[in-house]
Amino acid sequence: MRKSILINEDWKFVKENVGAEKVFATQGEKINIPHTWNAIDGQDGGNDYYRGTCWYGKTFNKPEINNGDQVYLEFRGANSSAEVWMNNTKLSTHDGGYSTFRVNITEVLKDENELVVSVDNSPNDRVYPQKADFTFYGGIYRDVYMVIVANSHFDMDYYGGSGLIITSEINEKSAKVDLKSYVTGEADTVRYTINGVGTKEVPVVDGVASGSIEIPEVHLWDGMVDPYLYEAKAELIKNENVIDQVDSRFGCKTFSFDKDKGFILNGRPYHLRGVSRHQDRRGVGNAITREMMIEDIEIIKEIGANTIRLAHYQHDQYFYDLCDEYGMIVWAEIPYITEHMPNGRENTITQLTELIVQNVNHPSIICWGLSNEITVTGVTDDLMENHRILNDLAHSLDSTRPTTMAHVFMLEIDEPLVSLPDIMSYNLYYGWYLGNLTDNDKFFDDFHKKYPDKIIGLAEYGADANPRLQTPTPEKGDYTEQYQTVYHEHMLNMFKDRPYLWATHVWNMFDFAADGRDEGGENGINQKGLVTFDRKYKKDAFYLYKAHWSNAPFVHLCGRKYVDRHEEETEIKVYSSYDSVELYNNGELVEKQSGNKVFMFTLKLQDEHRIEVKAGNCSDEITIRKVSAKNKDYVLEGRDVINWFDDPEMNQPEGYYSIKDVMADIRKSPKGAEILDNMMNYAKSKRGDVAKNVKQSESMARIMNAMTVEALIKQAGGSIPESMVIEINKALNKVKKVND
Numbered sequence: 121m122r123k124s125i126l127i128n129e130d131w132k133f134v135k136e137n138v139g140a141e142k143v144f145a146t147q148g149e150k151i152n153i154p155h156t157w158n159a160i161d162g163q164d165g166g167n168d169y170y171r172g173t174c175w176y177g178k179t180f181n182k183p184e185i186n187n188g189d190q191v192y193l194e195f196r197g198a199n200s201s202a203e204v205w206m207n208n209t210k211l212s213t214h215d216g217g218y219s220t221f222r223v224n225i226t227e228v229l230k231d232e233n234e235l236v237v238s239v240d241n242s243p244n245d246r247v248y249p250q251k252a253d254f255t256f257y258g259g260i261y262r263d264v265y266m267v268i269v270a271n272s273h274f275d276m277d278y279y280g281g282s283g284l285i286i287t288s289e290i291n292e293k294s295a296k297v298d299l300k301s302y303v304t305g306e307a308d309t310v311r312y313t314i315n316g317v318g319t320k321e322v323p324v325v326d327g328v329a330s331g332s333i334e335i336p337e338v339h340l341w342d343g344m345v346d347p348y349l350y351e352a353k354a355e356l357i358k359n360e361n362v363i364d365q366v367d368s369r370f371g372c373k374t375f376s377f378d379k380d381k382g383f384i385l386n387g388r389p390y391h392l393r394g395v396s397r398h399q400d401r402r403g404v405g406n407a408i409t410r411e412m413m414i415e416d417i418e419i420i421k422e423i424g425a426n427t428i429r430l431a432h433y434q435h436d437q438y439f440y441d442l443c444d445e446y447g448m449i450v451w452a453e454i455p456y457i458t459e460h461m462p463n464g465r466e467n468t469i470t471q472l473t474e475l476i477v478q479n480v481n482h483p484s485i486i487c488w489g490l491s492n493e494i495t496v497t498g499v500t501d502d503l504m505e506n507h508r509i510l511n512d513l514a515h516s517l518d519s520t521r522p523t524t525m526a527h528v529f530m531l532e533i534d535e536p537l538v539s540l541p542d543i544m545s546y547n548l549y550y551g552w553y554l555g556n557l558t559d560n561d562k563f564f565d566d567f568h569k570k571y572p573d574k575i576i577g578l579a580e581y582g583a584d585a586n587p588r589l590q591t592p593t594p595e596k597g598d599y600t601e602q603y604q605t606v607y608h609e610h611m612l613n614m615f616k617d618r619p620y621l622w623a624t625h626v627w628n629m630f631d632f633a634a635d636g637r638d639e640g641g642e643n644g645i646n647q648k649g650l651v652t653f654d655r656k657y658k659k660d661a662f663y664l665y666k667a668h669w670s671n672a673p674f675v676h677l678c679g680r681k682y683v684d685r686h687e688e689e690t691e692i693k694v695y696s697s698y699d700s701v702e703l704y705n706n707g708e709l710v711e712k713q714s715g716n717k718v719f720m721f722t723l724k725l726q727d728e729h730r731i732e733v734k735a736g737n738c739s740d741e742i743t744i745r746k747v748s749a750k751n752k753d754y755v756l757e758g759r760d761v762i763n764w765f766d767d768p769e770m771n772q773p774e775g776y777y778s779i780k781d782v783m784a785d786i787r788k789s790p791k792g793a794e795i796l797d798n799m800m801n802y803a804k805s806k807r808g809d810v811a812k813n814v815k816q817s818e819s820m821a822r823i824m825n826a827m828t829v830e831a832l833i834k835q836a837g838g839s840i841p842e843s844m845v846i847e848i849n850k851a852l853n854k855v856k857k858v859n860d
């Protein structure tokens with residue numbers, strides 16, 4: 121029978137491209153897997169984390185094996201391209217940093233062995249991702265196993281799959297479970313067993329063994345309601361001996377997509393309302409542990425999400441397993457992202473094949489994401505062809521799940537690419553990057569009116585919030601917790617009237633690293649998370665969703681970090697699962713309110729206040745105090761916009777432009793347009809690689825040009841310093857207004 125041995129311990133790491141022969145001769149660092157060399161520089165900003173080829177080495181003695189046994193190394197994730205050598209022989213290469221791959225080392229095995237692996241996360245034009253708003257941490261960051269199998273065994277060579285595929289067909293109360301396995305070498309039969317149901321033994325014919333088992337009273341996998349999992353095993357039999365075994369859990373469900381009711385699970389509407397997740401975490405990068413994965417899914421369960429978009433790449437097998445167990449509905453995807461690369465087609469095919477082959481048995485996964493915002497720099501014939509190939513490939517590998525894509529909000533809805541996949545979705549950031557919150561409502565109303573039969577969802581939406589930043593007057597682009605709550609309150613209300621959205625995913629559950637970012641008072645971090653990067657702080661907006669999505673009884677006082685308050689009267693916002701709450705000030709009942717999850721109180725400030733809110737058996741408490749002047753710590757450096765216009769240098773001379781003018785007007789003047797283009801290019805440079813070469817759609821240009829320069833600068837999240845704002849205004853002051 122096969123043996124899987126975890127070999128994460130005692131590796132040597134050399135942060136230099138020394139070459140296979142020199143790894144053991146070079147001074148290195150003793151490490152254990154999971155490991156990344158970008159745990160720190162990949163999340164401290166500057167867009168300068170180390171990207172190159174590094175080497176790992178490990179010596180080990182020959183394991184006990186029987187004659188004819190095959191020995192494999194199984195890498196669960198090495199980002200981004202790996203080369204595997206053993207005893208000075210190059211055995212294999214792998215491109216793609218998020219999937220399992222295996223290497224057969226049998227031929228070169230000795231009594232004592234030297235294994236060396238190079239991992240390369242250098243920029244290139246053929247392996248995705250190359251341009252995206254997240255850090256491409258380099259390293260062997262997921263588990264490594266040594267797998268020993270008999271000469272005849274379940275397939276180990278086909279795109280890292282398990283060799284066992286399980287599909288089920290529900291017929292009213294019963295289910296027909298089809299089990300298919302691929303066999304390498306000579307064998308007689310495969311015996312399938314579904315625990316508690318029955319067994320079926322079938323012959324191996326041309327390396328394939330197919331059988332079905334009937335479940336008379338099927339127990340459905342029903343999402344968060346009842347994520348029931350069956351356990352199946354496949355035993356490979358030769359000369360009446362079991363020589364190999366593969367186990368797999370599976371779930372039986374039906375699902376579909378209705379143009380008006382959205383997602384249908386087991387015959388009834390099941391509104392998918394959830395979050396996206398990146399895999400990285402403060403201090404460890406992508407080299408996370410199973411305990412960390414459990415903590416993540418527990419937090420996602422606490423907020424009450426029933427779906428997770430596991431963006432923007434294949435996640436750890438263990439996390440998909442957890443989603444099966446917890447009943448989360450999953451959007452799985454490959455990192456075909458932001459900018460199409462003609463030389464990357466082969467890699468998209470490999471990565472999608474690995475994603476599907478390795479994850480086809482997970483009941484939680486309901487769609488395969490082909491790409492994310494891939495048209496940021498435009499649509500080409502080659503890009504279209506690449507997507508047609510992937511769409512057909514997904515259907516050929518898995519006829520049970522639809523394909524999808526996450527379109528960038530600039531992509532015109534009439535573009536043919538929009539409806540190339542089976543179901544569609546857009547990433548919208550109106551009310552954050554540009555435009556107003558109601559533009560989100562308008563977008564979907566327009567889309568649904570024009571295309572009432574298309575299945576449309578919201579794959580991303582969000583607003584950054586730095587918990588340090590607090591304000592009594594939240595406004596778009598201020599990076600405060602308060603604005604993030606305003607933003608999400610609007611979006612939640614928008615969903616209520618649009619049940620046709622097949623899924624909505626908050627971007628993002630957790631802050632994550634994007635080393636190219638420099639905004640919102642945090643270097644290298646995207647702060648759209650509802651929870652901080654270290655998972656230690658749940659932002660106020662977290663509790664808005666918890667109130668709407670979970671059944672847990674709670675009350676939450678917003679603004680706990682807004683301690684020093686300069687206003688005369690302050691707003692106390694409460695989120696709660698209860699429909700009425702009581703507010704106390706220094707022990708005195710102030711007011712009892714009834715409402716629907718969101719409660720707003722006003723309190724006159726003087727001295728110090730111990731604020732409590734109570735409902736049922738729940739209570740929460742914060743302390744706030746009156747101060748005479750605004751606490752500067754709560755405001756983004758250089759964002760104290762009120763000062764800008766008090767500044768005597770911030771002129772608005774009659775007949776000349778200033779930052780108070782609308783961009784479209786200023787663009788009437790070539791000189792004015794030049795000033796604006798320079799400003800836009802500077803702001804993009806502060807958004808990492810993604811913002812470079814962005815191809816603006818007409819609709820996006822219309823929205824941008826309708827804004828004043830002042831509004832756009834506020835939007836830039838502090839990445840345009842005050843000194844530059846004054847310079848821009850001075851330059852515009854010299855440009856005569858052009859009248860039509």
Ligand code: GCU
Nearest residue numbers: 253492493547580627646648
């Ligand atoms: C895009 C993109 C994300 C990115 C997000 C943002 O929609 O898909 O990867 O992080 O915008 O700008 O926060």
